[in-house]
Amino acid sequence: MHYSWEENYERGYEWWLMKEAKKRNPNIKLYGLPWGFPGWVGEGSGSPYHNVDKTADYVVRWINGAKKTHNLTIDYVGIWNETPYDIKYIKTLRKVLNARGYKNTQIIASDNKWNIIGDLSKDKELQDVVYAVGCHYPGTHSTSEAQQLGKILWSSEDYCQKNDETGGACWARVLNRNYVNGYMTSTIAWDLIASYYTQLPGWDMGLMTAKEPWNGHYVVSPPIWASAHTTQFTEIGWSYLKHGHGVGTLPQGGTYVGLVSPDRDHLTIVMETMTFEHSKCVWDAKTEFKVSPQNLTLALGGTWSGIQEMNMWFTQMGFDGKPSIFFDKRSPLKFKNGKAQLFLDLNQMITLTTMDTGLKGVYPPPPAHTDFPLPYSDNFDGYSLHQEPFYLAQQIGSFEVLAEGKNGFVRQMVTQMTIPWCKKADGIQKAYNVFGDITWSNISVEFDFRVPVENGTSGIFVGARATTGGCSSASTSGIFFHALQDKFVLSTDLQRQQVIKSGDLSYNPGSWHKISLAVKGNAAKLTFDQTTVYFGAIPASPAAGWAALGTDSFGLADFDNLRIMTS
Structure with a gap:
């Protein structure tokens, strides 16, 4: 909407992208977050909070346009990317969503740091309208105040890293440790794909790279396979196990997380042993940690004690002379009396799962790199x-x-x-x-x-x-x-x-x-x-x-x- 009177829900590439995502996974969730606003929203003030009713109307009209024009349901909506929030606006947005039939569209706040926690802790109405607290680049940690609040915690923007092996190792570590360290149940990568000219901001920071549309060249990068270790063997709605009972740190460094399906029929365990020197993230707290090769004994109890074997998927990030191996299906890990032995070397990811649907995509060699064609x-x-x-x-x-x-x-x-x-x-x-x-x-x-x-x-x-x-x-x-x-x-x-x-x-x-x-x-x-x-x-x-x-x-x-x- 370039102007208040002009609703157009055909412009831009995001509608196409969302529909293509839904084709591949109808259960995927859609999250809308304003980065900027048209000037008319602020009525010349330069602030979207000058008239919170007008801004809420603008955002909800976009959500309605997604539904009416493209049959896309926006599941979550944010406030304003990495900028100050406004409590009155958040409450107004909830009221307008409800009034126009979007009670199921949940509000995430505030896509910055954890600074909204203080206001949430003393404002029950604000707590009630915010579904989850979204923090950007938390460095795998949330504050004790955030954890004590009882709200769902998200890393609502993370990664932002060159997509080489170090970027893949960073992402592997963040995906696990955001929950192990910070109790965050969602981690969203910025950005999805690096499709910018070389040297523009973020040009090499996507989960993969496709920045030569004139020839179709692309690169499937390590972060894609780090993602697959979790996303191929879980779904939205799965639950993490409790810390100390399926979630935690490994004896010689590294982490593991267990996730279970809503019906408790399936179990997935993701382990990573990324070293400090090879998995540095741009936005991390720079606290050094140690990881060593280790032999593990895995013990399954309770509901899972009868498991005889789990499918195994393996990744080795190639450092210190080791070749990279991405998302390789290995022989199932055998359990006897609920126990199994496993060796983990440095900079590895292992997924153990009862799911048998994993598949490493096969794609033809991409077209060769060429420069922008002239004339x-x-x-x-x-x-x-x-x-x-x-x-x-x-x-x-x-x-x-x-x-x-x-x-x-x-x-x-x-x-x-x-x-x-x-x-x-x-x-x-x-x-x-x-x-x-x-x-x-x-x-x-x-x-x-x-x-x-x-x-x-x-x-x-x-x-x-x-x-x-x-x-x-x-x-x-x-x-x-x-x-x-x-x-x-x-x-x-x-x-x-x-x-x-x-x-x-x-x-x-x-x-x-x-x-x-x-x-x-x-x-x-x-x-x-x-x-x-x-x-x-x-x-x-x-x-x-x-x-x-x-x-x-x-x-x-x-x-x-x-x-x-x-x-």
């Missing part, structure tokens, strides 16, 4: 309405495909400053895309643009050698050709503070114009409607970066016939 062009015809344009990595603003007749084009839709999660973005009144390859140096970027008469931006820009995205977008360097309605500016920054050259330029809103920027070595050529407005020197630094396009201020702008080539 590249897109006229934006043939897209679905409101679809995101291919390869434009949107850092600030919102760009989607619209059409006039058969002619498709991209429009920047945001007309006022948003309420961002990333405070570094506060105050930058620009929309900004990057695309291509951060190693590009000598390139030419051209496109057609139009500034609508109503609600149009003050100008647009085309860029090359752009160095930065994400929360640091405001400080990006590069070569930027800004086409304003009364002049042009060539600068090395988005803010037009580091000016190389400026001069006369004019155009009328409502009509299409062509703009191009070509950089080669220490020279740039700027062309507007086939006329060269500058051909001269530029700084040697930055020497390389992405191509870029965007708007000089928030406001509508249309883009078409994008073309990129070497210069």
Whole structure:
């Protein structure tokens, strides 16, 4: 919803992603968490809590759109990612959910640290409306106050780690120890898949990597297999066993957790022996621990004493000269009189389970890695309405495909400053895309643009050698050709503070114009409607970066016939 009167539940990729997830596991749960809000929600205040009724209405309309448009049930909803919470808003959100038929959508709070515990402990009404306390990056520990409160505890965002063997080992350890140490019964990875251009924030931090859509190349990374040790042999609704009776630390270091199905027919035990030096997580408390190879005796009692064997799945994270072995099915572990012997070496995961449904997926070799192909062009015809344009990595603003007749084009839709999660973005009144390859140096970027008469931006820009995205977008360097309605500016920054050259330029809103920027070595050529407005020197630094396009201020702008080539 770019505007309060405009409900559109077709834009973006998340609807598709949720439906694809449901195809694979109909029982999967869906959790919606706002990271930012449209500016109109805050009524110019910059805060979603300025009018809590309006914000609750916005969020619940999104939940309703998921259900009515896509038949997707949002099971959980958060408050605001890693930002201060507001008690009045949380209570209002619960009331609006209930009033509109979403009593089963549960509230998680507050997706930051454990600081909401104090308010929960002294406010019974707040306790009643919060289903679970969600903490981000708890380092496998919760506070004693959180544990004593009696609420469900979640690590509602975790991992955020390079997805190599160390990342896999970190994730293996966190998945177990969040419950062993912190009594957290849910652990959610950020992020699901690394599908960002290399060097954008998080570009190598997904559970797997797929960041070359032009060729289909992907990498199935170690964290995927660490996840499988738990997710293939449990379901949402299974219960952890009690500490000391199926959950705890191993005698020589490492951890184990036991989980049982709701009907108590199945048991799964996950063990890990990740070492401190090889499983460091970015967000961990840096307390060193020791792990040694060990022989174990496993004893099953009570309901499980009659088990004769358990299926075994094995992973070895490859450190210290050992090869990596991921999610390998081994011979079942035999039990006699409820006991079995097992040897665990360092940096291993073992799953023992009564479930016989485990399967290591088989996939063909992925296409080979290739760089972004040049020349590249897109006229934006043939897209679905409101679809995101291919390869434009949107850092600030919102760009989607619209059409006039058969002619498709991209429009920047945001007309006022948003309420961002990333405070570094506060105050930058620009929309900004990057695309291509951060190693590009000598390139030419051209496109057609139009500034609508109503609600149009003050100008647009085309860029090359752009160095930065994400929360640091405001400080990006590069070569930027800004086409304003009364002049042009060539600068090395988005803010037009580091000016190389400026001069006369004019155009009328409502009509299409062509703009191009070509950089080669220490020279740039700027062309507007086939006329060269500058051909001269530029700084040697930055020497390389992405191509870029965007708007000089928030406001509508249309883009078409994008073309990129070497210069």
